[in-house]
Amino acid sequence: MRSALADPAPVRLLLAGVVLAVAALSGCQDDEPYVAPTPTASTDAIAPAAATRTLDDLERALRRRDADAAAELGADDAAQDLLRSVAETAAALDLVDVTFTYLTENGQVAADGSWTAAIATTWRIDGFDERSARADIEFAFADGGTRVGAIGGGVGRTPVWISGPAAVRRTDDVVVLVADGVVPMRPLVTVSEQALVVAQRVLGRSAEQLVIEVPASSDALHAALGQPPGTYDAVVAVTATADGANVPGAPVHVFINPDVYRAQGPLSAQVVLSHEAVHAVTATPTTSGVENWLLEGFADYVALRDVDLPVSRTAGQIIGQVRRDGVPEALPSRLDLDTRAQHLGAAYEASWLVCVTLAEHGGEDALVAFYEAVVDGAGLEAELRRHFGWTIGDLTRAWQDTLSSVSSVGG
CATH class of the missing domain: 3.30.2010.30 (Zincin-like)
Structure with a gap:
């Protein structure tokens, strides 16, 4: 058997390392003590397989309504409290079809070895939802993927049931x-x-x-x-x-x-x-392709139908706008009904008055049939002619008359 001392190569390599270290230290001043560099985390610390097993354990805990088992998967007290609440909420909602599928990492590993990943998550409220919802949710993993550090945030969604x-x-x-x-x-x-x-x-x-x-x-x-x-x-x-x-x-x-x-x-x-x-x-x-004035106006028509309020309250903003600027030239547009539009309240009230105008002309049954047909995909103008005998131009003029009428009361 060959002796380990017979090959001097390992000794030469070690000595070379010592020489380099001494040379480096000799250049330091006495008042500048050597400080070892902070190790940087490596992507080698990402362990998708371990994280997948952790997600499987969380799935089982939620299926079994076992809040203790879910909490044990947390990386610290805060994470344990979060996972316990997730399990309790899932049980109270009667969530079914809950799955977690590891997709991909979001960036690099942090200095403490943790990392975040996008997790395809499905869930369904039993007895209420026809099909499962699906969203990519950000999970933070710790301890080599064996623990969950946090849920939510980032670019994905954070559903209410999993947020705390x-x-x-x-x-x-x-x-x-x-x-x-x-x-x-x-x-x-x-x-x-x-x-x-x-x-x-x-x-x-x-x-x-x-x-x-x-x-x-x-x-x-x-x-x-x-x-x-x-x-x-x-x-x-x-x-x-x-x-x-x-x-x-x-x-x-x-x-x-x-x-x-x-x-x-x-x-x-x-x-x-x-x-x-x-x-x-x-x-x-x-739905798609349905005019927002019909969607929002009809919903307000139903909500306000049996509410005992004067039109000055239910249409106060559009009345003020008409008195100031005159009657609009066209029905409310999609931009008028954008959630960040400047006069959003007035646009909602104007849309409500479109549906009030239709109901007064053809009756509530005709309005409901018209709305449901259009929501189901029928053409708006064809259904308008069918149920009311009007064109869009006819409706616009009748709605403008309604606006003029309500704006002149008490004016």
Whole structure:
């Protein structure tokens, strides 16, 4: 057997390293102590396989309604509390079809060895959603992928149910999800149930259901919807699909902006929720090509139908605009009804008066049939002629007469 000492090469390599180290130290001044460089994290620390096993464990914990098992996957106290709340909320919502699929890393590994990744997540509220929602959610992994450090943020969505502690109430007709006491639960459940009744009364439907979600803040609302900050800052509520997939059958929920909703009185809150219930029941977020004045005007027509308020209240902004600038030349446009439009309130009121004009001309049954046909994909102008015997020009002139009439009262 050959002796290890017979080959001097390893010794030469080691000595060369020592010489280089001594040469480097000899150039240092006595008052500048040597400091070892901070090690930089390597992408070698990313462990998708370990993270996938952790996600599988989280899936099992949620399926079994095991909040303790979910919490054990957290990297620290905060993460454990988050995962416990996720499991508790999922159980209270009766979520099914919950899956987590590792997609790809988001950037490099941090100095502490943690990294973030996009996780394709699916979920469905059993008994309420026809199909599962799907969204890419950012997860932070720690301890070589064996622990979850955080959920949400980044460029993906952060659904309310996975964002932190929340309260849930389920009835036969309504599910209400409220982030950690941000608004009182009981009054909201009552308003939501009444909103469904209001929508059903006009639409003639009796088997519809409603899902209401209240994120922790306006910022959390935008994160849940995957929208840029500021999009819905001035909006009380918005109806949208749970995952942004505006296709038939996608789960449609009502999302409330708590920062604005808290300032509403009982009557205003009821009108807003009734308006959104119409959107949810008729699944308008999954439609395309329908004029916004019809979608928003009809929802307001239903919400205000049995509200005992003078037109000076229900159309005060558009009345003021007409008195100042005259009657508009055209029906409200998509830009007029953009959530950040300067005169959004007036545009909503003007759209409501379009539908009031139609109902006064042809009756409420004709208005409902017209709305449902167009939402289902029929041509607006053809249905307008069919149900009212009008062209768009006829409707515009009749609506302008309505605006002139209501604006002259008390003027």
